[in-house]
Ligand SMILES: Nc1nc2c(ncn2[C@@H]2O[C@H](COP(=O)(O)OP(=O)(O)OP(=O)(O)O)[C@@H](O)[C@H]2O)c(=O)[nH]1
């Protein structure tokens with residue numbers, strides 16, 4: 001459980017007009033990891049169950065620069081479309097999650113190793129003595145509690161993420177697939193996530209290894 005609450009002095013709310021409409025934004029400094037994170041809120045999820053929610057791990061290369069080797073940018077955009085279309089929901093953008101928690105520099109090291117040696121996303125981290133997934137979902141749980149969200153429908157293909165959020169005290173009532181198109185550039189990454197990390201990616205045509 002993550003009983004700690006956000007400190008109201010470390011939270012600032014405003015409105016953000018976007019191409020998808022106006023979201024309420026909640027910027028907050030997390031009391032535990034000390035990173036500054038951002039939640040985008042559509043509609044009024046306070047007191048609601050089954051709130052459509054995306055907990056998105058920062059990927060500067062994919063989210064900002066449209067890298068094709070992972071599907072983060074596509075997922076971010078499709079999650080925002082889905083939430084905006086639905087009218088109520090939350091997207092929590094977690095900084096400090098870059099590279100599944102190892103940071104940008106070490107992520108770049110793992111990618112260089114993947115490109116040079118053929119190791120996949122799991123073995124490249126292990127070969128460098130890095131954790132495969134060091135993410136903590138406490139900040140997401142704290143902001144969802146701050147928003148008085150009672151339970152969520154989580155947009156993710158990663159069953160471990162749903163379990164980790166539940167372990168942090170946010171009931172995940174269901175998992176909603178967030179399938180990005182498979183492309184030649186991201187096929188290796190998607191396949192490794194399916195075969196090594198247990199992601200549910202039924203749209204991949206290639207057989208399991
Ligand atoms: N260490 C490492 N991190 C990567 C690599 N490619 C992408 N990432 C990071 O992976 C994180 C996203 O995690 P993923 O495993 O792709 O997906 P997920 O968030 O667990 O699952 P979804 O909710 O379905 O998106 C982002 O923070 C990316 O920066 C890589 O090759 N190595």
Ligand SMILES: [Zn+2]
Nearest residue numbers: 059062070072
């Ligand atoms: Zn990415």
